[in-house]
Amino acid sequence: MNRIDEAEIVVIGGGVIGCAVAWQLADRERRSVLVVERNDIGGAASSRAAGLITPLRPSAADNWFVAQTLAAFAELTASLGEPVGFRQVGTILIAASPESETRLTAMTAAADSSGTAYEWIDRKEAERRLPWLSAAGACRIAWVPSGGFIDPYLLTQAYARAARAAGARIRSRIAVERIVIDDGRACAVQTDQGRIACRAVVLAAGSWSGPLASQLGLPLGMAPVRSHYWITGPDPAFAADQPVALLPDAASYTRPEQNRLVIGAREARSPSYDARTLPADMGSLSMGSEEERWNGLIERRDALGAFLPRLDALDMVHFIAGLSAYTADGRQIVGPAPGIAGLTVATGCCGMGIATSAGIAKIVADLIAGRPSTVDREPYRPDRFGSFDPYHPDFLEQCALARTAKSGAVSAMQQYAVDRDRHQRSGEGQS
Ligand SMILES: Cc1cc2nc3c(=O)[nH]c(=O)nc-3n(C[C@H](O)[C@H](O)[C@H](O)COP(=O)(O)OP(=O)(O)OC[C@H]3O[C@@H](n4cnc5c(N)ncnc54)[C@H](O)[C@@H]3O)c2cc1C
Incomplete structure (x- = not known):
């Protein structure tokens, strides 16, 4: 393969984000793009996701993000000449406490303002759609017909193929070592195979983005946090056309996988990692001991068992875990690097x-x-956390908390700021 030494736009990372960006830029914007991936395209977080496509979210902006992805499925299908494999089975959201009912009501208000379709259904209807479900404890149940799931690896490949068809170059087995800045402008990436000159760089290296940004003095307010799910053995109660279920009171979700059930359950405290210590390949990272792998399910046993009475009798045959980059306020990081053009x-x-x-x-x-x-792009700005140490154990803890709490994520960041100020003040008092 010819060595590449220049490109208009270099995208660092060939996960779902990097490949979606490449498709957007090459296909819709007719820009010249090069994706540089250290391992295999879609081989990191993007191959491990449960693939839920959940259109009803806490904010109208989040709903908009997902609506764009749903629209992309149709466009990719048309341009590739084959379906991307989206299983539009619908999503059932069950609130079983006053707190989650309040959150669900707020989500439907956001849906109303963003045009996301949903309807309220009763317990009987929810149990008709999901015959294994007990909805006895439900206060309110929303049905979102546009929801479903997709194979995340195949989606990443679909973005990559459509980007390639539009002229993008996508190269694996090239590692970016640093982003080169000249006169305040990103002008190249230094890789393990030489320098690639460019006019713009997109940093989409997932959990590994932080250290590349830190080299430029830009702390990213995120940390890699473990996520996981289990897959049952075949069971006649489960069927491929059953909807996704979101069960916030059990911090859990389910989706079908043919005649098996995928069960995701968040732990009270998910492990978070210092991104500087991650191996280059997620496959070589230990995702916890055999015992730890069951903690999430054990912790949620009673709460989840209330919805899935047969939980204890189910045969769990697979455990899938991986890292997702969580910010301390639960919002993605998308925007210009402050002080670095391009x-x-x-x-x-x-x-x-x-x-x-x-x-x-x-x-x-x-x-x-x-x-x-x-x-509004403001809430996603990379510099919104101000000046801080993204590798401080307290900060890593807050990112983990953002996953655990999800909807409580903003208060996690606020708590971090309070703790940080308190530490600083007590430090000042001692000196
Ligand atoms: C268990 C689990 C379940 C999940 N379930 C869902 C779900 O149901 N729905 C959902 O929407 N999301 C889900 N997610 C989250 C989803 O997987 C991630 O949000 C998404 O894959 C992130 O994509 P990414 O492109 O940012 O990162 P990645 O897929 O990790 O891609 C980053 C890429 O950058 C490359 N890279 C890193 N450093 C360099 C470098 N220096 N040079 C070149 N390349 C580099 C890496 O090799 C990697 O391929 C889940 C995640 C996990 C782990």
């Missing part, structure tokens, strides 16, 4: 990078083109 950051996916991929890519394209975006 560098755009697209990372900190907060466990929703598959569902929001095309929306993120659209924002990146708007930024590169110098256009306004449909959604």
Whole structure:
């Protein structure tokens, strides 16, 4: 293969975000793009996701991101001449406490303002759609017909193929060592195979983005956090056309996998990692001991068992775990690197990078083109956390908490700021 030494736009990372960005830029914007991937395309977080596409989210902006991805499925299918494999089985959201009912009501208000279709259904209807479900404890149940799931690896490959068809170059087995800045402008990437000159860089290296940004003095407010799910053995109660279930009171979700059930359950405290210590390949990272692998399910046993009474009798045959980059406030990081022209950051996916991929890519394209975006970009700015140490154990803890709490993520960041100020003040008092 010829050595590449220049490109107009270099995208660092060939996960779902990098490939969606490449597709957006090459196909819709007719820009010249090169994706540089250290391992295999889609081989990191993007091959491990449960692939839920959940259109009803806490904010209208999040709903917009997901709507872009749903629209992309149709476009990719048309341009590739074959379906991308989206299983539009619908999503059932069950609130079983006053708190989650309040959150669900707020989500439907966001849906109303963003045009996301949903309807309220009763317990009987939910149990008809999901015959294994007990909805006895439900206060409110929403049905979202546009929801479903997709194979995340195949989606990443679909973005990559469509990007290639539009002229993008996508190269694996090239590692970026640093982003080269000249006179305040990103002008090249230094790789393990030489320097690639460019006019713009998009940093989409997932959990590994932080250290590349830190080299430039830009702390990214995120940390790699473990996510996981289990897959049962075949069972006649489960069927491929059953909807996705979101069960916030059990911090859990389910989706069908043919005649098996995928069960995701968040632990009270997910492990977070210092990104500087990650191996280059997620496959070589230990995802916890055999015992730890069951903790998430054991912790949620009673709460989940209330919805899935047969939980204890199910045969769990697979455990899938991987890292997602969580920010301390639960919002992705998408925007221009402060003080560095030509560098755009697209990372900190907060466990929703598959569902929001095309929306993120659209924002990146708007930024590169110098256009306004449909959604307000301010909340996603890379520099919104101010000056801080992204590798401090307290900060890593807050990112883990953002996953655990999900909807409580903003208060996690606020708590971090309070703790940081308190530490600083007590430090000052002692000196
Ligand atoms: C268990 C699990 C379940 C999940 N479930 C869902 C879900 O249901 N729905 C959903 O929307 N999301 C889900 N997610 C989250 C989703 O997987 C991520 O949001 C998404 O894959 C992030 O994509 P990415 O491109 O940012 O990162 P990645 O897929 O990790 O891609 C980053 C790429 O950058 C490359 N890279 C890193 N450093 C360099 C370098 N220096 N040079 C070149 N290349 C580099 C890496 O090799 C990697 O391929 C889940 C995640 C996990 C782990």
